[in-house]
Amino acid sequence: xxxxxxxxxxxxxxxxxxxxxxxxxxxxxxxxxxxxxxxxxxxxxxxxxxxxxxxxxxxxxxxxxxxxxxxxxxxxxxxxxxxxxxxxxxxxxxxxxxxxxxxxxxxxxxxxxxxxxxxxxxxxxxxxxxxxxxxxxxxxxxxxxxxxxxxxxxxxxxxxxxxxxxxxxxxxxxxxxxxxxxxxxxxxxxxxxxxxxxxxxxxxxxxxxxxxxxxxxxxxxxxxxxxxxxxxxxxxxxxxxxxxxxxxxxxxxxxxxxxxxxxxxxxxxxxxxxxxxxxxxxxxxxxxxxxxxxxxxxxxxxxxxxxxxxxxxxxxxxxxxxxxxxxxxxxxxxxxxxxxxxxxxxxxxxxxxxxxxxxxxxxxxxxxxxxx
Numbered sequence: 226x227x228x229x230x231x232x233x234x235x236x237x238x239x240x241x242x243x244x245x246x247x248x249x250x251x252x253x254x255x256x257x258x259x260x261x262x263x264x265x266x267x268x269x270x271x272x273x274x275x276x277x278x279x280x281x282x283x284x285x286x287x288x289x290x291x292x293x294x295x296x297x298x299x300x301x302x303x304x305x306x307x308x309x310x311x312x313x314x315x316x317x318x319x320x321x322x323x324x325x326x327x328x329x330x331x332x333x334x335x336x337x338x339x340x341x342x343x344x345x346x347x348x349x350x351x352x353x354x355x356x357x358x359x360x361x362x363x364x365x366x367x368x369x370x371x372x373x374x375x376x377x378x379x380x381x382x383x384x385x386x387x388x389x390x391x392x393x394x395x396x397x398x399x400x401x402x403x404x405x406x407x408x409x410x411x412x413x414x415x416x417x418x419x420x421x422x423x424x425x426x427x428x429x430x431x432x433x434x435x436x437x438x439x440x441x442x443x444x445x446x447x448x449x450x451x452x453x454x455x456x457x458x459x460x461x462x463x464x465x466x467x468x469x470x471x472x473x474x475x476x477x478x479x480x481x482x483x484x485x486x487x488x489x490x491x492x493x494x495x496x497x498x499x500x501x502x503x504x505x506x507x508x509x510x511x512x513x514x515x516x517x518x519x520x521x522x523x524x525x526x527x528x529x530x531x532x533x534x535x536x537x538x539x540x541x542x543x544x545x546x547x548x549x550x551x552x553x554x555x556x557x558x559x560x561x562x563x564x565x566x567x568x569x570x571x572x573x574x575x576x577x578x579x580x581x582x583x584x585x586x587x588x589x590x591x592x593x594x595x596x597x
Contacts, residue, residue: 244269246550247324249290249297250276251592253561255283261299261317262587263324266557266595268550271568271581280317280326286591287341292348294597295319296370297326300339304357306331312339314353314364316372319596329370335362335378341398341448346405350376350428354410359394361410361421365428377430385416386443390464397463398448401425407433411446413463418446418471438478440469448499453506457529461486461500461511468500468511468522472529484531486511486520499546504553508534508576512544512558519547519558519569521577537578540567548593555581559590566590 250262260282265274284302291297301313312334317326336358343352344366351364351372360380365373381394395414401423402409408430410419417437421430440446445464452458458478460469467483486497495515502509502524509522509531518538522531539547541560549556549571556569556578566585569578 247596248557249279249288249594249596250559250566250587250590251285251288251299251594252587253284253286253302253589253591255303257281259588261285261288261297261326264585266550266555268552268554271555271570271583273566273568273583273585276585276587279324280328282315285315287339288592288594289342289344289351290319290594290596291344291366291370292346292597296329296366297594297596298342298344298351298372300334300342300353301331302338302340304337306333309333310337311335311358312337312355314339314342314351314372316366316370318370324596330372332364332372332374334358335375336360336380336396343400345401345423345425346403347425349425352399352401352408352430354396354399356395356397356413359396359412359414361396361399361430363428363430373428376428379421379430379432381412381415381419383415385414387445387464390414390445391416391443397446400449403451409449409458411449411460413445413447416440416442416444416446418449418460435477438471438480440480441465441467441483444469444483447497450500450502450509452502452524452529453504455506455529459500459502459509459531461497463497466495466497466513468497468509468520468531470529470531482530484522484533486513487516488536491516498544501547501549503549503571503576504551510547510549510556510578512539512547514543514545514562517542517544517560519544519556519578523576534575535577537569537580540580540584541565546590546592548595551595557593559587559593561589561591564588564590566593
């Protein structure tokens, strides 16, 4: 992947100023009365409205909202759909005033256990990663939000050094680069970030040559995030609890450093889950499951390297996911193990999240997305 693909198109921080925002919450749960939830979040006070079930679905663990705000997409993290060993991706229409969801259509995810999906930056196609199946797929998005059958599908192959977790491929995350021309895939089982050329207009993926960036053996790359102003990106590694900084080197990207997400004196089991970057680009955050905290790093403005700034307990168990509001004022942590979402105000001077004393009870929360 050429360094120019990221450098030539910089993402700008949001300038949204709405006091009241709607969030959607993906969960683990199946059966009647379980699925995707929604609530209002007051960006002035940090308070939630009452929680509402907005669509019944089986294990809708990860969500993505269309850039126009009219549609929402969800994976169904299951191993059987239509009688085949595959998961499902679903398209929903968002009712503007109430935020209610209505199902448009569903398609096979192309592999078992889909765990992540994303809409490209122009809203033309959907990309999904199948953890259980170790594969990825792409779909065209019609004007009414409907998903096509899979346009591209690729099965990853190989393994790495951890026999318990890396016996085969486990695609965990997929995203377009800021130029919307390359899709990057974190494969936990291969210790690689795989690279695909993306033709969003036709929803087509094509493997690049060389096809991947090699990560440290046994690290288990899970998710990544781009810096909003510079040609750098950061990968959170689930298995060895680190964040890797990748910067351009001779036209390609290479791992420059690996920084632990844990305090030096912590001895218990831990696995990392989510990574986010502040809209200013000054701070990177990563979640620890075990230590049950958010690790905070300051970004060196000249080199992109990370400096550890501290940890904030999430006030719950197993923070599988967290997100920042579009203005970077609030951090919301989804504690899967304690069935709650906790609220933190981001300190403008230090970047540290500080407890706001607010929370929302949600069964097994896994993903939080703000609706435009």
